[in-house]
Amino acid sequence: MRLTAIGRTAVTATLVIAAAACGGRGESGGGQATTGAAQGQCQGQQTTGSTDTTLKLGGIYPLSGPASAYGDIPKGIKAYFDYVNAEKGGVAGRKVEFVVRDDGYQPPKAVEEARRLVEQEQVFALFQTLGTPSTTATWDYTNQRKVPQVFVATGASQWGTDTEHPWTIGWQPNYVSEARVYAQYLKTEKPDAKVAVLYQNDDFGEDLFGGFKRAIEGSKVTVVAEQSYEVTDPSVEPQMRNLAESGADVFLNITTPRFGSQALAADAKNTKWNPLHIVNNVAASVTVLKPVGFENVQGVVSSSYYKDPNDPRWADDAEMKLYKEKMAQYAPGADPNIPYLTFGWAVASSFHKAMEAAPCKTREGLMESVRNLRDVQVDMLLPGVTLQTSADDAFPIESMQLMEFKGERWELFGEVIDTRKEFGPLTN
Numbered sequence: 001m002r003l004t005a006i007g008r009t010a011v012t013a014t015l016v017i018a019a020a021a022c023g024g025r026g027e028s029g030g031g032q033a034t035t036g037a038a039q040g041q042c043q044g045q046q047t048t049g050s051t052d053t054t055l056k057l058g059g060i061y062p063l064s065g066p067a068s069a070y071g072d073i074p075k076g077i078k079a080y081f082d083y084v085n086a087e088k089g090g091v092a093g094r095k096v097e098f099v100v101r102d103d104g105y106q107p108p109k110a111v112e113e114a115r116r117l118v119e120q121e122q123v124f125a126l127f128q129t130l131g132t133p134s135t136t137a138t139w140d141y142t143n144q145r146k147v148p149q150v151f152v153a154t155g156a157s158q159w160g161t162d163t164e165h166p167w168t169i170g171w172q173p174n175y176v177s178e179a180r181v182y183a184q185y186l187k188t189e190k191p192d193a194k195v196a197v198l199y200q201n202d203d204f205g206e207d208l209f210g211g212f213k214r215a216i217e218g219s220k221v222t223v224v225a226e227q228s229y230e231v232t233d234p235s236v237e238p239q240m241r242n243l244a245e246s247g248a249d250v251f252l253n254i255t256t257p258r259f260g261s262q263a264l265a266a267d268a269k270n271t272k273w274n275p276l277h278i279v280n281n282v283a284a285s286v287t288v289l290k291p292v293g294f295e296n297v298q299g300v301v302s303s304s305y306y307k308d309p310n311d312p313r314w315a316d317d318a319e320m321k322l323y324k325e326k327m328a329q330y331a332p333g334a335d336p337n338i339p340y341l342t343f344g345w346a347v348a349s350s351f352h353k354a355m356e357a358a359p360c361k362t363r364e365g366l367m368e369s370v371r372n373l374r375d376v377q378v379d380m381l382l383p384g385v386t387l388q389t390s391a392d393d394a395f396p397i398e399s400m401q402l403m404e405f406k407g408e409r410w411e412l413f414g415e416v417i418d419t420r421k422e423f424g425p426l427t428n
Contacts, residue, residue, distance in 0.1 A: 042360035046146070049124030050361065055094040057127040057351075058101065058117030060134060061153075065104035066231045069257035069287060069340065070130050073153060074100045076344020077128070079331040084352060086330075092355050099123060105231060107137035114138040118147050125150055125366060127351055132156040132204035139168045148366050150354075151347050151396070155282070156207050157426060160395040169370050169389075171347055173281075173305055173397050175204065176211030176426055177419040181303055181400055182278050183215030184422070186250060190276065194224045196248035198239055198263055200255055201228035208254045208280060215423075224248050229259060240266035244273040251275040257288045264289065268296035276301065281400075285339045286310060286409065294408050302410070303400040305385050306346045309337045310409040319379035346380035350387060350396070353378065370396070384416035395426065 049056040063071040081096040090096055099121050101113035110129065117123045118141075125148035129135045132154045142149040143165045151171035152159060155178065159170035186193045197212070199205035205228065213223060225246030227239035236259050243251065253263050260283030267277055277300045279288075284302035307314050314320040323345050327336040334341055353376055358365035373396060376387035385399045399418045403410040419426075 042362055042365065045360050045362035045364045047124070047362050049122050050094065053090075053094055054097065055091060055355075056097045056099065056121065056123045057125055058099045058114075058121055058123035059128040059130075060101050060103050060110050060113050060117070060126070060138070061128070061130045062105035062134075063100070063102035065106065066258050067105040067131065067256045069285070070153070072287075072334070072338050072340035073128070073130065073344040073347075074098070075331055075334050076327075076341035077348040078344075079327050079334070079341075080345045080348035080352075082330040083326040091352050092358070092361050094361075098127070103131075103134055105131055105134065107133045110134035111137050111141060114141055118142070118145055124148075125363065127151060128153045128347065130154065132207070133202050135159075135168070136203055139165045143167045146363065148363050148370075150366065150370055151351060153347070154204065156203055157211070158203075158207075160393070161427060167367060169367075169394055169396070171350060171396050173400050173419070174395055174426065175208035175280075176214075177395075177398050177423070178281060178303060178400060179208050179211030180215045180419055180423045181402065181417055182252065182301075183212055183219075183221065184417075185278075185301070185402060186221050187216070187219050190250060191220050193221045193250045193276075194246070194248045195221065195250040195252055196225040196227075196243040196246045196275065197223055197252045198227050198229065198236060198243060198254060198259075200259065201230055204256075205254050209252075212252065229255075231256070231259075233259075236262045237266050240270070244270050249275050251277050253277060253279040253283065255280065255283045257283050257285065259283075260288045261291050264292045264297055264300070268292060278302065281305075284403075284410070287338055287340070289405065294405075297405050298407075300405045301402065302405075303402050304382065304410070304412070305397055305400050306339075306342060306381050308339055308403075308410055309342050310339075311412075313412075323380065342380060346378055349380060350376070350378050353387075382412075382416060384418075388420075393420075393425070398426075 059074050061074050062068055078098050081098050085095045103110040103113050127150055130153035135152045135154050149168040155172045155175045157174040157176045199209045225243050227242055229236045229239055279302050281303055289297045324336045354369045358369040371389050373387040373389040387396045389396050398420050399416050401412050401416045402414050403412045
């Protein structure tokens with residue numbers, strides 16, 4: 001988060017409590033001061049949803065509706081928490097209960113579920129609200145209530161540039177940085193590229209597309225056609241027909257899974273149009289590509305930042321072996337080769353490390369921890385990708401590696417790109 005001096009002071013005053021006694025701040029609905037060894041330093045900070053032995057978290061996902069493919073993510077999270085509860089004593093000595101709600105990818109429903117989790121379930125934190133529209137709809141509420149909304153499952157750049165919502169923070173690489181990676185790739189490999197773009201008509205699509213347009217400024221890469229779609233649209237085939245008529249030699253596919261599959265299928269079906277196809281990370285799962293037919297998606301390009309369970313290079317990787325063993329044990333009905341499950345495992349592991357490092361096991365302490373991550377290694381992330389935040393940078397992950405689909409899986413190529421170093425800080 002790029003903060004002005006005034007903004008930084010305000011956020012610090014909100015989140016960081018001096019090591020001496022904290023002035024007690026009450027909250028209706030069950031707030032209490034932390035107890036035990038931390039009493040004193042952490043006195044007065046909020047532990048709603050937490051005891052010395054338990055921790056209740058709430059997640060909001062589209063378990064139904066147009067983005068229901070993301071419903072695998074909480075399965076991976078729950079398997080991780082079940083594993084650490086049973087075999088590692090939980091997180092920070094507390095057994096985690098993960099309560100999941102379905103918003104159907106509908107922002108008004110997300111607000112309803114956020115209120116239910118905070119006011120009725122009395123969760124300690126909202127851990128993962130999925131989707132830019134849903135998270136945007138809920139963050140005023142969570143910040144007014146001073147409830148942590150951590151590691152949200154969306155890469156919108158606003159989670160790291162906004163100064164008015166200090167209780168909300170992202171996790172995955174932001175969409176603008178992802179767009180910068182694709183723009184750099186084209187400027188190097190196809191410097192005269194003519195790009196056709198399909199994007200979801202909301203904050204998610206506009207963020208990535210806007211970042212791409214800014215990143216190609218001053219180059220010979222041009223956008224020659226663009227089409228948007230609504231999440232309520234039954235199909236994107238009409239948009240794809242329009243884009244094909246542009247004669248573009250690159251197609252940038254900015255979609256969520258259902259529409260990603262449709263766009264890939266439409267591209268494959270139109271044999272007269274053969275652009276380089278770039279699909280954004282959030283729709284790059286093999287579960288999106290498989291229905292199209294792997295033979296029809298050869299050469300598609302995307303990017304990633306965590307290990308692909310289908311990639312044989314990780315067959316002997318200790319974390320991948322642990323993940324597959326524990327998924328079989330704690331989520332026996334789930335296919336561990338679905339990358340969204342791996343995503344869930346990785347983000348749960350990230351929360352585990354942040355909570356363990358919190359100076360106080362309180363809501364305030366958690367937020368202090370997630371905003372002060374120092375090259376934290378999470379074993380399910382790609383080598384060279386770590387968690388890094390500071391008072392001036394609220395983007396935990398800003399490194400990615402390009403990948404190309406070959407055969408039946410993605411193959412990484414090139415080096416891990418640290419977008420902080422390559423492109424400079426992302427600001428409002």
